[in-house]
Amino acid sequence: MLKFLARRIGTMLLTALCLTFIVFVLTNLHPNLERLAKTQASARMTDAQVQTWLQQHGYAEPMLTRYGEWLGIVPGWTGKNAETGKPTGRCLNPNDPAAPAPTFCGVAQGYWGFSTVFHDPVSQILTVRLEATGWLMLWVIIVMIPTSLVVGILAGMREGTRMDRILSTLSIASTATPEYVSGVVLIALLGSTIVGLSPILHHWGLIHGGALFKGSAASALSHRTFENFTLPVVTVSLYGTGYIARMTRASMTEVMTAQYIRTARLKGVSFRSVVLKHALRNALIAPFTVIMLQIPWLLNGVVITETLFNYKGFGWTLVQAAENNDIELLLGCSVVAVVVVLLTQLISDIGYVYLNPRIRIS
């Protein structure tokens, strides 16, 4: 078991290293750096001015050296501002340039870099944004998992009945609805004061105020309410719910045809008791893996939903970083994303073995 864990963690580190390097190379392509220089300094710079800007800000060194600097295994660059003569450098504190600077400053030293868009340290931005996304994810999981498991079990316990047909079709429909579609439909239907259901409900006197829900979750950053957080949570949950429900259904139908279920039924155990006591436990092993592997997909949905609802969390930050070629923030974001993907894979593998005693890791 320990050997297995060590090997998996080794692969994880290698994957993260490769991925960050790819992100680093792609964000440091010359046209991207040029764009960065022009957005940071002035849009009407000449090529020569761009070159000097890049040199002064440490972007002119070889790519590998700079990747090493980010990792913290190569000394950070130092230089001098050509006009003011003040020392510049990667490791200087941007708010207090006079303070003595360490030689190495990178991920190994716990320094994740400085965001060129938000003018804050990357680690600080990510902590704040991840907390916001954490709340979203928490509510998504609270809504999504029970719903999908109940739907899957109800559909799978009596295969081929009308209930199964209806629930299965609904699950397929939900997996066919990407977040940008469900979000748009939900806002138009429930989140607008002019169109959709809200004006009708208002007319009947069932709701006060404008709309049933808010079409923007910007205010949810400081205080989450039922009104401003429901639509984003439902939007993210919908896509995953159908998938998990279908997997649960497949697992449930398989278990329901097993010999021990038939034995229990013939023994005279009630259907209700068979489902709850015998089938359920075995039917929930497969969905566990699926749920864990679904979490990286949620990340994708989170990016779309946060952009659509203007909720300033991790996904929104990723889009901002990518649009502005904010190299170090983007690297930080990709590290977070990769860790989420690989960690959930690891947990699902270990959990599967733990839940299913028939499988052993050698």
Add this chain to the structure above:
Amino acid sequence: MTHNTLSTLAIIGHVALRFLPVWIALVATFAVSIPFKRRLGLYGKLFDSPIGMVGFTIVMFWVYTAIFANLVMTEDPLYQIVQLKNASIGSILPKGSHNYPYYLLGGDNLARDVFSRMVAGARLVLVIAPAATAVAYTVGITLGLPAGYYGGRRDAALTFIANLVLAFPVILLFYLLVTPAIRQLGIPMALAAVLFLIPIVFVVVLLNSRFYTQPARRNLYVGVALVVGLWMYAGAAFNADPLGLFEMDPNKLNIFVAVVFVNSPTVFRIVRGLTFDIKSRDYVAAAQTRGEGPWYIMLWEILPNARGPLIVDFCLRIGYTTILLGTLGFFGLGFSPESPDWGSTINAGSKLLSFYPAPAIVPAVSLMSLVLGLNLLADGLREESLRD
């Protein structure tokens, strides 16, 4: 703005009438297929499953809409009629020399016809999504078969690369791969040069492994495949088709390559897993004893026996590719701003969603229905292929 508008019933009637060529084609398809369904293999069996038939109908509806787009559209998708900015559905056009007197599903914020843009978007999506999926499939199969068949170090290396691509959040990958900077450096073209070569290699190896005992036929088939393949290759990867039949502008190529790149690793993993499972069967051992070459065994023994799950996944994957294209459009990546593709129009419409929902809702519902159709079709196929 207040305009004269049609009643709801009239709108439905007019929209249905515009789709007349599509209805005729659909009825013709069913009229031809159903009497012969027993002789049409898996396709014929589809008509036994209600879910599969519903899915097939929806998918064919969009396929025919794409084919007859020019007949269905009421207006040029880029044409603007200033008075009809954000017009409500069923608006009647101001008097003048217009071909068609209504904006059936309203106008968008640039006063273009939502209905025509939706139809034009269907054509765009239904060209790119199946083609990209097909290329992703040949890439996945060409790499997945040997990885599963030989195993060992080659397999480990390929699996690592596939997992690497899969560990990327899709949106981050798109933001990195679909940018003007990347196009400027010609990276999509280089990637396309490699990715589009694989289908040619696939077809050539496929034919060669089958007919290498009959050199005359082999030379003919491989020759034809190479000529056609390289011709398409020149057009698709380098936009340099001598006859100008196949063309691909850099924007589209960039999108195409990114989508293939995202899809291939998953296909690779599926094919590898299936190969792993099938290679221990008796008929593979029999072929090995007969002295067949490894590529013959992979392509003519293992692959046909893996077709069931692959066909089902192919349908699902076209749907997923449609979603990916929508995601690209939604983030404004790749497609030009005035492109009528569904993702871009949803993105453009979502800004005024609370006031004028039609420009965003129409493409959103279209995209959902196409993907739903593909998923139902896949479900029907799965059910029917499991039956025998």
